[in-house]
Amino acid sequence: MLSYQHAYHAGGPADLHKHAALAALLARLTAKDRGVTYMETHAGRALYDLSGAEAAKTGEAAAGIGRLEGLPPSPFHDAVMSARAANGPSAYPGSPAIAAHLLRKQDRIVLMEKHPQEASALKRAMKTTGAEVHARDGYEGVLAVSPPKPRRGLVLIDPSYEVKDEYGRVADFVPQLAAKWPEAAILVWYPLLPTGRHEAMASALEGAGAARHEVGFEPLRPGGMEGSGLVLWNPPFGAAADLGAGRILAPQVLSA
Template identity: 65%
Template sequence: MLSYQHAFHAGNPADLHKHIVFAELLSLLTKKDRGITVMETHSGRGLYDLTSAEAQKTGEAADGVGKLSLDLDTPYGAAIRAIRARHGETAYPGSPLIASHFLRPQDRQLLMELHPAEGPALKHNMKGTIAEIHQRDGYEGVLAIAPPTPRKGLVLIDPSYEVKTEYDQVADFVPKLTKKWPEASILIWYPILAAGRHEGMIETLAPLSSVRHEVRFHYKEGKGMLGSGLILVNPPFGSEACFEAALTQAGIILKK
């Protein structure tokens, strides 16, 4: 489905959970000189304005990043501050720009985005970075390119899950990717809904070596998205602390 646009949801509590962990992982993986490859299956446009009509319509950022006092000594806080220094104080970066803050000349970034409007916007917003933009289906694109060079890498899978079959797609895709690219760590985001639609996907992925982390939102009262979940397949050494960082840095919004 191509109707979803993240501009309505940028900076919400789920973004905080996902992006804090993502930034921590990138900081961890770039500590050594060895290059890494970062891929995304659903990149979005990479940069959002929290004063836009879309963001104002839902007001979700007010319950997320709007409540957060950024710690500039953390990977996430440093990335947000650096990107806002270039794009303005109401800017909120998606995962592509967050990743670009950490990546070095020896690294590689490949971004998939199929949406006819989001794809061109992503190309515009990622100008001046090392990113390679592919306007194609993310599952097909990542699998076709894998394994890339450098072989050490991180893949972010972050679909909208507007279509219920998306959970099955993720569950089918991840084992194929691990078989083709065993050196990759794979970070999967999913929403926690009252219907529990994510449970079948989790059961299918259970045999893989992974870490699972779920949080709830303080402000939710049984309606809509109740929380946010992450699964890290093939976790790198030291990654457990990356998940705890989300609660340390955004405990006012996220809870176990």
């Protein structure tokens, strides 16, 4: 299914949760000189304009980053400020742009995006970063190029979950990838919806020793997203404690 476009949801509360955690994790992985490989299964377009019609239609950006007058100092804050310095005050970095800001010359970025329009925009946004962009199915693509060099790394799995069996596909994919690339930390994002479809997937992944972190927020529409969840498989040293102690920017601050 190729109808989903993240521009309608960029900068919302779920993005803040996911991207702040991602930035903190990348900062931890790059604390030492050894190179890392960063991959994504569903990369999106990397850069979003929050003054656009898409953001205005859903109101998610206004309910997310738009309600924060000033972000606290953090790797996520640095990535947002860098995107705005280069692209204007309404710019918002997607996960590929956050990674490109935080990673170094010795690191590698490999991005998968199946949606034709999003893949084209992704290639344009990342053309000066050295990132490898593949217009292909993310699950198949990441498995095909794993294990990479450098072997130490992180994979972000961030599908739209528009298709009901996506939860099962993620639950099956994570252990497959871990078996092929055991050095990788694997970060899975999922929405908290009234139907609770995420629960079986998240519980299965958490049961393998992964760290799990969820935050709730007011849905913008009846039956809409009630929160955001993350499961971190094979967490680097200290990363699980970061999640458990809330040492990331959590969307609860938006309702304070």
